[in-house]
Amino acid sequence: MGRAPCCERSGLKKGPWTPEEDEKLVAYIKKHGQGNWRTLPKNAGLARCGKSCRLRWTNYLRPDIKRGRFSFEEEEAIIQLHSILGNKWSAIAARLPGRTDNEIKNYWNTHIRKRLLRMGIDPVTHAPRLDLSALLKPAAAYYPTQADLDTLRALEPPLASYPDLLRLASALLSGRPAAPAIGEHRQQQLLPGNNHNSVGSGVSTPTSSSPVPRLDHSTTCVATTFGGGGASTDDVAALFDMQLSELLDVSDYML
DNA sequence: AAGGAGGTCAACCGCTATTGG
DNA sequence: TCCAATAGCGGTTGACCTCCT
Numbered sequence: 453m454g455r456a457p458c459c460e461r462s463g464l465k466k467g468p469w470t471p472e473e474d475e476k477l478v479a480y481i482k483k484h485g486q487g488n489w490r491t492l493p494k495n496a497g498l499a500r501c502g503k504s505c506r507l508r509w510t511n512y513l514r515p516d517i518k519r520g521r522f523s524f525e526e527e528e529a530i531i532q533l534h535s536i537l538g539n540k541w542s543a544i545a546a547r548l549p550g551r552t553d554n555e556i557k558n559y560w561n562t563h564i565r566k567r568l569l570r571m572g573i574d575p576v577t578h579a580p581r582l583d584l585s586a587l588l589k590p591a592a593a594y595y596p597t598q599a600d601l602d603t604l605r606a607l608e609p610p611l612a613s614y615p616d617l618l619r620l621a622s623a624l625l626s627g628r629p630a631a632p633a634i635g636e637h638r639q640q641q642l643l644p645g646n647n648h649n650s651v652g653s654g655v656s657t658p659t660s661s662s663p664v665p666r667l668d669h670s671t672t673c674v675a676t677t678f679g680g681g682g683a684s685t686d687d688v689a690a691l692f693d694m695q696l697s698e699l700l701d702v703s704d705y706m707l
Numbered sequence: 708a709a710g711g712a713g714g715t716c717a718a719c720c721g722c723t724a725t726t727g728g
Numbered sequence: 729t730c731c732a733a734t735a736g737c738g739g740t741t742g743a744c745c746t747c748c749t
Contacts, residue, residue: 466718467718468718469718488734489734489735490733490735503720503736506736555716558716561715563715
């Protein structure tokens with residue numbers, strides 16, 4: 453597969469699109485459909501390469517694009533999906549109707565990533581980087597102390613406001629299985645094949661080679677085998693991380 | 708008021724995947 | 729099966745904007 457010569461051809465315009473160019477592109481696609489991006493600019497009377505036209509259309513001009521600030525629900529979904537899919541922006545975008553991969557990528561890099569870092573959460577692994585992470589260290593993971601739970605209880609807003617996290621923390625303390633939590637429910641909803649709001653047909657499903665496959669394990673398995681030695685520290689960390697990120701995410705919105 | 712710093716986001720770059728001859 | 733063309737993806741850049749000093 454050779455490299456596409458694309459924009460390197462001289463005489464093709466680069467940089468920001470003018471309203472006139474937008475008009476031409478929209479009018480052409482409305483009339484003829486997307487078709488062949490390579491020949492589209494010529495047929496539409498645009499001095500742009502096909503790649504540039506495709507990008508402009510998919511990221512900006514498409515009529516179904518939702519513009520404006522991301523809602524809390526969207527942001528929450530992005531964080532959850534990113535913990536499952538990693539930097540698969542197109543796969544994440546396919547699960548957020550009206551949002552483009554570029555928009556989500558930008559939003560992640562400029563907002564969410566920084567906020568997670570500020571909150572002490574690693575945006576790549578989604579693992580807590582707070583002192584709370586002591587709960588997840590191998591030596592303490594299965595037998596956290598009462599002091600550890602007290603730390604969680606002292607959180608503002610109160611941990612009691614988040615029964616799922618509290619339930620998991622209590623399970624950590626008692627060593628008994630945690631009941632299915634909201635994170636599990638959401639993960640079931642968000643995992644490929646379980647989403648009914650998915651748009652587009654070319655959604656790639658994560659494979660074993662996914663960059664962040666940690667949460668491919670069933671959280672139910674983690675929860676029910678918890679305390680019985682069946683769950684790895686990573687599994688527990690992943691589940692706890694999901695709950696914690698939900699807690700911290702909500703608290704950030706309250707600031 | 709000026710200008711420097713930092714944030715935002717549209718657009719580009721370079722690569723891989725897919726398709727079709 | 730091979731190879732070229734094309735589509736699509738994730739990472740990066742840079743112009744523009746806002747905020748701060």
